[in-house]
Amino acid sequence: xxxxxxxxxxxxxxxxxxxxxxxxxxxxxxxxxxxxxxxxxxxxxxxxxxxxxxxxxxxxxxxxxxxxxxxxxxxxxxxxxxxxxxxxxxxxxxxxxxxxxxxxxxxxxxxxxxxxxxxxxxxxxxxxxxxxxxxxxxxxxxxxxxxxxxxxxxxxxxxxxxxxxxxxxxxxxxxxxxxxxxxxxxxxxxxxxxxxxxxxxxxxxxxxxxxxxxxxxxxxxxxxxxxxxxxxxxxxxxxxxxxxxxxxxxxxxxxxxxxxxxxxxxxxxxxxxxxxxxxxxxxxxxxxxxxxxxxxxxxxxxxxxxxxxxxxxxxxxxxxxxxxxxxxxxxxxxxxxxx
Amino acid sequence: xxxxxxxxxxxxxxxxxxxxxxxxxxxxxxxxxxxxxxxxxxxxxxxxxxxxxxxxxxxxxxxxxxxxxxxxxxxxxxxxxxxxxxxxxxxxxxxxxxxxxxxxxxxxxxxxxxxxxxxxxxxxxxxxxxxxxxxxxxxxxxxxxxxxxxxxxxxxxxxxxxxxxxxxxxxxxxxxxxxxxxxxxxxxxxxxxxxxxxxxxxxxxxxxxxxxxxxxxxxxxxxxxxxxxxxxxxxxxxxxxxxxxxxxxxxxxxxxxxxxxxxxxxxxxx
Ligand SMILES: [Zn+2]
Numbered sequence: 001x002x003x004x005x006x007x008x009x010x011x012x013x014x015x016x017x018x019x020x021x022x023x024x025x026x027x028x029x030x031x032x033x034x035x036x037x038x039x040x041x042x043x044x045x046x047x048x049x050x051x052x053x054x055x056x057x058x059x060x061x062x063x064x065x066x067x068x069x070x071x072x073x074x075x076x077x078x079x080x081x082x083x084x085x086x087x088x089x090x091x092x093x094x095x096x097x098x099x100x101x102x103x104x105x106x107x108x109x110x111x112x113x114x115x116x117x118x119x120x121x122x123x124x125x126x127x128x129x130x131x132x133x134x135x136x137x138x139x140x141x142x143x144x145x146x147x148x149x150x151x152x153x154x155x156x157x158x159x160x161x162x163x164x165x166x167x168x169x170x171x172x173x174x175x176x177x178x179x180x181x182x183x184x185x186x187x188x189x190x191x192x193x194x195x196x197x198x199x200x201x202x203x204x205x206x207x208x209x210x211x212x213x214x215x216x217x218x219x220x221x222x223x224x225x226x227x228x229x230x231x232x233x234x235x236x237x238x239x240x241x242x243x244x245x246x247x248x249x250x251x252x253x254x255x256x257x258x259x260x261x262x263x264x265x266x267x268x269x270x271x272x273x274x275x276x277x278x279x280x281x282x283x284x285x286x287x288x289x290x291x292x293x294x295x296x297x298x299x300x301x302x303x304x305x306x307x308x309x310x311x312x313x314x315x316x317x318x319x320x321x322x323x324x325x326x327x328x329x330x331x332x333x334x335x336x337x338x339x
Numbered sequence: 340x341x342x343x344x345x346x347x348x349x350x351x352x353x354x355x356x357x358x359x360x361x362x363x364x365x366x367x368x369x370x371x372x373x374x375x376x377x378x379x380x381x382x383x384x385x386x387x388x389x390x391x392x393x394x395x396x397x398x399x400x401x402x403x404x405x406x407x408x409x410x411x412x413x414x415x416x417x418x419x420x421x422x423x424x425x426x427x428x429x430x431x432x433x434x435x436x437x438x439x440x441x442x443x444x445x446x447x448x449x450x451x452x453x454x455x456x457x458x459x460x461x462x463x464x465x466x467x468x469x470x471x472x473x474x475x476x477x478x479x480x481x482x483x484x485x486x487x488x489x490x491x492x493x494x495x496x497x498x499x500x501x502x503x504x505x506x507x508x509x510x511x512x513x514x515x516x517x518x519x520x521x522x523x524x525x526x527x528x529x530x531x532x533x534x535x536x537x538x539x540x541x542x543x544x545x546x547x548x549x550x551x552x553x554x555x556x557x558x559x560x561x562x563x564x565x566x567x568x569x570x571x572x573x574x575x576x577x578x579x580x581x582x583x584x585x586x587x588x589x590x591x592x593x594x595x596x597x598x599x600x601x602x603x604x605x606x607x608x609x
Pocket of ligand 1: 256
């Protein structure tokens with residue numbers, strides 16, 4: 001659903017960066033975490049359903065305190081309403097619980113994704129149950145919705161969901177297409193405006209250099225997905241922040257079932273720090289802007305993740321609290337003994 | 340007063356005027372609208388804790404928050420005249436429930452019309468790995484005591500012990516103690532001992548009335564434990580049991596016998 005498509009380009013076998021980058025690669029510290037110690041991060045787009053507990057552990061270690069999991073497609077089309085219902089339920093149920101075990105506050109956006117909007121018979125049924133989920137606690141937006149192939153059916157359900165967002169007073173998280181991105185992005189924005197939606201309530205996702213200017217000019221939020229092997233690597237992200245500043249810009253990992261990096265936000269923060277971007281700007285792009293945008297839902301209470309939460313003992317899982325005194329039990333991957 | 344009016348009285352003393360207005364409008368609306376209101380409750384009602392001495396059908400609302408109480412109230416407001424619609428509405432709520440909604444539903448089971456019809460939802464909650472959902476059926480909930488079969492009851496209690504949860508918060512714990520459960524507790528202890536671990540001391544209370552030659556061997560072993568609380572547990576079992584060899588065994592442990600004279604299981608409740 002997210003940034004990459006089939007054209008995954010593997011790591012180049014030799015260094016292709018600038019001289020300056022080559023120099024930096026020799027001098028920077030081995031551990032990127034050294035650069036972002038004490039910083040807090042908010043990843044507003046990550047599909048934890050597809051990730052393991054190792055990833056949750058890594059997120060905690062890197063300072064990610066809260067996340068938003070948008071509803072998306074699962075890699076293959078669902079064939080019935082119950083699959084959608086169970087998926088949405090899992091976002092506000094099991095996955096939310098799993099995340100809480102690591103002390104990470106889990107929010108989600110709920111919507112019918114563009115790909116599956118093309119199965120109109122099923123889409124009609126899904127539209128009927130969406131309101132039931134949109135009003136749930138911790139649902140911070142309608143998302144991720146928008147265009148993929150830019151078909152008539154996609155447009156139809158995009159429009160209907162924009163109306164739902166207005167009714168529920170929720171922000172909209174818009175997925176922009178891989179192919180013909182610029183046109184799809186412009187279309188998404190003009191339709192939102194046509195429906196009388198305040199651009200300040202809309203987060204346009206998966207931007208690049210070609211789309212960002214128009215998005216910011218029109219008053220929308222511009223989100224960037226940092227995804228390995230694709231066009232938007234984090235070095236270019238740093239350049240973008242240098243050029244456009246830190247207002248209404250946010251980054252995310254969009255980590256999912258594809259090759260992706262759940263640590264994209266803290267890693268990019270580290271790179272920004274190395275490249276001389278101010279701590280204040282880093283905080284805006286990697287934390288505050290996402291909160292400001294999605295807190296318009298009325299569903300984000302920053303105290304839930306800014307003050308370290310005592311993990312409720314009732315959240316014990318199979319007799320173990322994952323977090324005990326703030327410590328996550330570690331699995332020693334190198335040990336042959338499992339105890 | 341019926342349950343509905345009782346609940347509303349408690350809500351009245353805990354909600355703001357603005358909250359009350361919203362609640363009253365919704366309470367008298369259609370099934371569909373009530374269903375949405377149940378979901379949207381936290382958007383209009385705060386999560387302040389409830390102050391009340393009221394206890395209804397064995398439910399102690401003092402440990403509840405206002406949003407949970409209001410959700411429970413909406414459930415008893417559902418029109419029961421059309422049983423098909425009533426059942427369908429509740430099924431939808433169960434199947435789409437967010438975690439806090441699930442807790443409100445499970446905690447309110449005893450207040451529903453024909454509560455026995457919701458047994459599968461209750462036992463599903465026992466199967467849940469989500470802590471708060473499991474706790475909602477296990478603790479301070481009158482439903483299991485009244486409606487669970489022995490098998491379901493034993494699963495509930497064993498899962499609590501297995502997960503080191505506080506079994507004394509299960510309503511009817513001593514009343515529904517049974518031989519099968521006592522054997523299971525003994526088996527669990529053997530498994531734990533094999534792994535170099537133990538069961539929580541208070542779990543032994545469940546064997547008190549079902550001591551036989553076999554389980555009595557366990558109790559002797561618990562007496563020999565190096566942990567004082569385990570020794571006390573063994574002594575309490577013997578003190579309260581009618582099994583003669585147990586009575587005699589306790590006399591061999593003079594200090595413990597003295598100690599448990601004025602002691603009840605509440606001392607070991609954690
Ligand atoms: Zn996505």
